Amino acid sequence: KQExxxxxxxxxxxxxxxxxxxxxxxxxxxxxLQWFRQDPGKxxxxxxxxxxxxxxxxxxxxxxxxxxxxxRSTLYIAASQxxxxxTYLCAVILTPLRAAxxxxxxxxxxxxxxxx
Amino acid sequence: xAQVTQNPRYLITVTGKKLTVTCxxxxxxxxxxxxxxxxxxxxxxxxxSMNVEVTDKGxxxxxxxxxxKEKRNFPLILESPSPNQTxxxxxxxxxxxxxxxxxxxxxxxxxVT
Numbered sequence: 001k002q003e004x005x006x007x008x009x010x011x012x013x014x015x016x017x018x019x020x021x022x023x024x025x026x027x028x029x030x031x032x033l034q035w036f037r038q039d040p041g042k043x044x045x046x047x048x049x050x051x052x053x054x055x056x057x058x059x060x061x062x063x064x065x066x067x068x069x070x071x072r073s074t075l076y077i078a079a080s081q082x083x084x085x086x087t088y089l090c091a092v093i094l095t096p097l098r099a100a101x102x103x104x105x106x107x108x109x110x111x112x113x114x115x116x
Numbered sequence: 117x118a119q120v121t122q123n124p125r126y127l128i129t130v131t132g133k134k135l136t137v138t139c140x141x142x143x144x145x146x147x148x149x150x151x152x153x154x155x156x157x158x159x160x161x162x163x164x165s166m167n168v169e170v171t172d173k174g175x176x177x178x179x180x181x182x183x184x185k186e187k188r189n190f191p192l193i194l195e196s197p198s199p200n201q202t203x204x205x206x207x208x209x210x211x212x213x214x215x216x217x218x219x220x221x222x223x224x225x226x227x228v229t
Contacts, residue, residue: 032216043206043222049215089159093216102147102210103174104218106159 002027004092006107014115019077021110023090028068034104035064035075036089044089048075080114087111118143120221122207128227129197137192137224139207145219147212148190149174150182152203153223159206165190166212197228 003026013019023033032051036044048057048064050073056065061078077084091104120141129135141148149164151174161174165184179201181193190209194201207221 034218036220041204041223041225044220046217046219049217051215091159091218093218102149102212102216102218103161103164104151104159104208108158 002105004107010111012113021075023073030092122221141209145209147210
C-alpha cells in the first residue's frame with residue numbers, strides 16, 4: 001500500500017528565505033507526482049506535476065525535484081513571501097495498470113508560515 | 117475558463133436528510149472522482165468514474181452514492197447523512213491519459229448535525 005509522508009508538518013520562516021519542502025513515498029512505481037497548494041478552508045491549486053521519467057519541473061520561483069528510486073520529492077520555493085503562507089500537499093499516482101481511477105495518494109501536508 | 121465547479125459550497129443539514137452535492141467540469145475529462153478531507157486523516161478517495169456509466173468505489177465509499185450519466189457531471193449523493201460525514205469534500209477531474217494531471221473543484225464544506 002502506497003504511503004506518502006511529508007516532514008515537517010509545519011514550518012515557519014522569515015520573508016526572503018528559501019523554502020524546502022519534503023515528500024517521501026513508499027512505492028516507487030509511481031506514474032507522476034503532483035504538488036498542490038491549499039489555503040485554509042479552500043480548494044487545491046495544482047502547482048507542479050512531475051512525470052516519473054522527469055527529474056524536475058520549474059515554474060517561476062518554484063522548483064520540484066523527483067528521485068523515484070529513493071522515493072523522494074522536494075519542492076523548493078525561492079525568496080519566500082508572506083503570500084506563500086499555505087499548506088503544501090504532495091500526491092502520487094501509481095502506474096495506470098496498478099491504480100484504477102487515477103487515485104491520488106496524498107501526504108499529510110506541510111503548513112508554511114512566512115513571516116514579514 | 118477550464119474549471120471544476122461544485123455546489124453548494126457550504127451546507128448544514130440534519131441527520132438522515134438526503135442531499136446531493138453536484139460536480140461539473142468543462143474540460144471533457146474522462147476521469148472524475150470525489151475526495152473527502154478530514155483533520156488528521158488527510159484526503160481520501162470516496163468514489164471515482166472512468167467514463168460515463170462507469171463508476172467504482174474508492175477507499176471510503178460507505179454512506180455515499182454516485183452516478184455518471186453525462187461526461188461533465190458527477191454528483192455525490194448522501195442518502196442518509198450522519199455526523200461522521202461532516203467533512204470538506206472535493207471533486208476532481210483528469211483527462212485520464214498522458215500526464216493524468218488532476219484538477220480540483222473549490223470544495224464543499226458539509227456539516228451534519
